[in-house]
Amino acid sequence: MASQILPLELIDRCIGSRIWVIMKGDREFTGTLLGFDDFVNMVLEDVTEFETTPQGRKKTQLNQTLLNGNNICMLIPGSNGPDS
Amino acid sequence: MDESTPPPPPAELSPPPVPSTVPSGSPTDFLKGVVGKRVVVRLTSGVDYRGVLSCLDGYMNIALEQTEEHVNGVVTNRYGDAFIRGNNVLYISAAEAI
Amino acid sequence: MDTSSAIQEPFDLIRLSLSERVFVKLRGDRELSGILHAYDGHMNLILSDVEETILIVDQADGAGEGQPTVNMAKRKMDMLFVRGDGVILVSPPSR
Numbered sequence: 001m002a003s004q005i006l007p008l009e010l011i012d013r014c015i016g017s018r019i020w021v022i023m024k025g026d027r028e029f030t031g032t033l034l035g036f037d038d039f040v041n042m043v044l045e046d047v048t049e050f051e052t053t054p055q056g057r058k059k060t061q062l063n064q065t066l067l068n069g070n071n072i073c074m075l076i077p078g079s080n081g082p083d084s
Numbered sequence: 085m086d087e088s089t090p091p092p093p094p095a096e097l098s099p100p101p102v103p104s105t106v107p108s109g110s111p112t113d114f115l116k117g118v119v120g121k122r123v124v125v126r127l128t129s130g131v132d133y134r135g136v137l138s139c140l141d142g143y144m145n146i147a148l149e150q151t152e153e154h155v156n157g158v159v160t161n162r163y164g165d166a167f168i169r170g171n172n173v174l175y176i177s178a179a180e181a182i
Numbered sequence: 183m184d185t186s187s188a189i190q191e192p193f194d195l196i197r198l199s200l201s202e203r204v205f206v207k208l209r210g211d212r213e214l215s216g217i218l219h220a221y222d223g224h225m226n227l228i229l230s231d232v233e234e235t236i237l238i239v240d241q242a243d244g245a246g247e248g249q250p251t252v253n254m255a256k257r258k259m260d261m262l263f264v265r266g267d268g269v270i271l272v273s274p275p276s277r
Contacts, residue, residue, distance in 0.1 A: 015109070025128070027174075034109030043114040047177070051130075062124070065177035066114050068144060071128060127270065138189050145192040151273075163205070164276035167195045169225050169269045 011036060011075060019044070020079040023071045026052040030081030031065070040069035050082055057082075115140060115176075122179040123148075127172045131155055134179060135166065144170030196221050199274035204229075206264065207271040211237040216262065224266030232259040 011019075014033050021029040021042065031044030047062040118137055125133040125146055135151035146168040153161035189195055199218050206214040206227065213236075216229030238253040 023174075035111065035113065037111045041111045043109055043111055062175075063178040063180070064114060064117075064182055065175050066111050066118075067175045068173050070171070071174060129270075133271075138195075139191055141191050141193070147189055147192040147195045163271075163273040165195050165274050167192050167272040169266070169271070171267070172270050 008036075008038075008040070010077065011040075014075075014077040017078055018080050020076040020081045021067065021072055022074040022076070024073045025071065027071075028052075028082060029065075029067060030079070031062075034064070036069075040072055040075075042067045042069065042072070048081065117182045118176065118178050121182055124177045124179050125168060126174045126177070127168075128174045129172070133166065133168060135163075137176070138165075140176075141170070144173045144176075146170065146173065146176070193221075193223075195274060196225075196272060199272070202275050204275070205271075205273040206269060207273075208264070208268045209270060210268070211239070212268075213237075214262070214264070216259075222266070225269045225272070226266040227262075227264040227269070227272075229262045229264060230260060232262045233257075234259065 011033075015035060017033060018030060019033045019042075021031075021044075023029070028050040029044065029047055030050075031047035034043040034045055036042040043064065043066055044062075045064050047065045049060040049062060051058040051060070119139060121137060123135070123137045125135075125148065127133075132154040133148055133151050134154060135148035138147040138149050140146045148166045148168065149164070151163040151166040152159050153163070188198065196218070200220075202218060203215060204218045206216070206229070208214065212234060214229060214232055214234050216232035218227065219230055220228040234257050236255045238255060239250045240253065241250045
């Protein structure tokens with residue numbers, strides 16, 4: 001029997017909440033999830049980008065942002081990211 | 085980089101979901117809102133392109149006007165118009181309120 | 183000058199650059215300047231009278247903070263096919 005809830009249904013329930021997005025590379029984002037599509041391209045608001053480099057972690061604040069789903073690895077609902 | 089796939093370009097972004105009566109904050113709605121506005125396009129390489137978004141398609145191919153290329157916060161090039169191939173795009177961010 | 187009105191989709195920008203000299207940025211720190219003769223939906227390109235610029239960045243030994251030395255190599259090609267998946271950016275001549 002198929003699982004009772006699909007993974008993307010869970011993400012759908014996060015719309016309007018904070019979410020932590022971990023990319024395939026050394027990059028992470030947190031923001032308020034406004035929406036997403038079948039490719040898990042995501043629209044986020046009040047975004048912080050975290051970039052881990054040999055020189056340390058670099059933070060960038062962003063306005064409303066469309067994040068390409070191509071490089072997304074993991075999503076952590078309800079989390080405000082690495083600093084929380 | 086991550087995508088050295090043969091000819092077929094990356095899978096198309098989802099077709100605009102059947103528009104519900106209320107704007108849903110979906111990627112399609114976001115894109116409708118930012119066309120004609122100043123945006124930051126960051127590539128997976130970390131290079132930024134700042135300019136006015138003239139249009140884009142379902143592959144996230146982008147046409148930008150008044151484009152500045154930023155590498156590590158330094159302007160490295162300026163282009164009147166620029167076409168950016170969508171597979172390189174990490175994100176498109178509004179540089180002004182939308 | 184008002185190109186925006188003529189551009190409905192990104193590929194229009196490329197279409198309007200046919201027979202013009204374009205600047206192309208490719209993966210692997212390569213840049214091309216050439217006359218655009220043809221393109222397709224993959225962004226495969228045919229360019230003529232091409233000058234290629236390759237940036238060779240040599241990180242001074244070790245992964246230190248030292249200034250990397252950047253060497254620039256240039257070469258010319260009469261006619262060139264560019265595979266679309268390597269393309270990052272295409273910029274038409276400024277109008």
